[in-house]
Amino acid sequence: AQSVAQPEDQVNVAEGNPLTVKCTYSVSGNPYLFWYVQYPNRGLQFLLKYITGDNLVKGSYGFEAEFNKSQTSFHLKKPSALVSDSALYFCAVRDGTGRRALTFGSGTRLQVQP
Amino acid sequence: NAGVTQTPKFRVLKTGQSMTLLCAQDMNHEYMYWYRQDPGMGLRLIHYSVGEGTTAKGEVPDGYNVSRLKKQNFLLGLESAAPSQTSVYFCASSYLREGQETQYFGPGTRLLVL
Numbered sequence: 303a304q305s306v307a308q309p310e311d312q313v314n315v316a317e318g319n320p321l322t323v324k325c326t327y328s329v330s331g332n333p334y335l336f337w338y339v340q341y342p343n344r345g346l347q348f349l350l351k352y353i354t355g356d357n358l359v360k361g362s363y364g365f366e367a368e369f370n371k372s373q374t375s376f377h378l379k380k381p382s383a384l385v386s387d388s389a390l391y392f393c394a395v396r397d398g399t400g401r402r403a404l405t406f407g408s409g410t411r412l413q414v415q416p
Numbered sequence: 417n418a419g420v421t422q423t424p425k426f427r428v429l430k431t432g433q434s435m436t437l438l439c440a441q442d443m444n445h446e447y448m449y450w451y452r453q454d455p456g457m458g459l460r461l462i463h464y465s466v467g468e469g470t471t472a473k474g475e476v477p478d479g480y481n482v483s484r485l486k487k488q489n490f491l492l493g494l495e496s497a498a499p500s501q502t503s504v505y506f507c508a509s510s511y512l513r514e515g516q517e518t519q520y521f522g523p524g525t526r527l528l529v530l
Contacts, residue, residue, distance in 0.1 A: 306458075334517070345420075345506060345521040346459075353515065392458060402510065402517055403449060403474060406458035 304329040306393050308407035315383045316415050323378040323410045325393030334396035335376045336404065337367055341389045349391075352376060363387070383414045418442055420522035422507050428528045429497045437492040437525050439507030446512035448490040449474075449519065450482060452503040459506060465490055466512075497529045 305328045315321045327333055334353055338346040350361025357369045367378045376393060390411050394404040420441045429435055439448065446467050451459040461474030463482040471482045479501060481493045490509075494501060504526050508519040 311456075336518070338521075343524075345523040346508075348518050348520065351518060396517065402447060403461045403464055404459070404508075404519060406460075408456055408458045 304395050304397065304405050306395050306405055306407035308391075308393055308410045310410050311408075312411045312413060314413045314415065317385050318382050321380050321383045321387070321412065321414070323391050323393075323412060325376045325378065325407060326374050327376060327393070327395045328374065329395050333369075333374075333376075335367075335369065336394045336396065337361065337365070337376075337378050338392045338394065339389050340392065340409075346392065349378070383412075385414050385416050388412055388414045420507055420509055420520050422505075422522040422525050424525060425523070426526045426528075428530065429494075430530050431498060433497050434493070434495050435497065435527075436494075437505055437507075437527075439490045439492070439509075439522055440488055441490075441507075441509040441520075442488060443509060443511075443520065444487070445509035445520075446487075447510045447517075447519075448484065449508045449510075450480070450490065450492045451506045451508065452476065453506060453524070454503050462492065462505075497527075499529045501527065502529045503527060 307326045336351045337349040352369045360366045393407040397403045423438045449464045450462040453459045465471045465484040468487040483491045507522040510519045
């Protein structure tokens with residue numbers, strides 16, 4: 303069975319500093335990996351995905367993620383954090399079967415301080 | 417283009433009552449999903465559908481039923497609500513085609529079962 307781990311419940315970073323939100327995964331076969339963001343009382347918004355190709359994936363709002371196959375990681379990064387980036391971030395891996403459902407990590411709350 | 421919509425936004429039920437949550441998408445997506453979100457647990461798949469007239473169980477299907485009579489709608493039913501079903505419910509949809517499997521989420525339905 304596939305799984306996703308987000309080892310940090312919360313990440314605190316000062317505005318303007320780089321941020322990293324960690325994610326590791328376990329899946330048989332080729333991984334399809336996703337990052338979503340959730341703002342308070344809102345649904346999940348898609349940020350970026352890795353299917354194949356370049357290990358550095360660029361997404362929405364200046365976010366990017368680095369796929370590392372040997373470390374089975376897919377960390378989310380941003381060079382310069384904004385206060386408005388404060389939200390709950392979820393890493394997910396796609397089901398390799400026909401149902402294509404997502405298995406989510408438990409989420410990491412990002413707090414960007416002014 | 418409204419994307420994925422969910423009704424109602426919030427509902428309070430008493431134990432044993434029934435209700436139906438409605439999800440609608442206007443993107444002509446083949447796949448539709450129902451997830452529940454509980455604190456510290458990420459999102460978990462309840463049921464899913466790969467097309468009109470077909471449904472299947474996810475990881476946590478007990479106590480729920482679903483129907484997909486029209487391609488654009490996916491209904492989630494609770495026949496006899498229990499306090500353990502207090503949660504936030506999210507609907508999502510995606511295309512069938514490989515490479516376009518990003519799931520798009522609705523805003524959620526917050527359910528409280530007393």
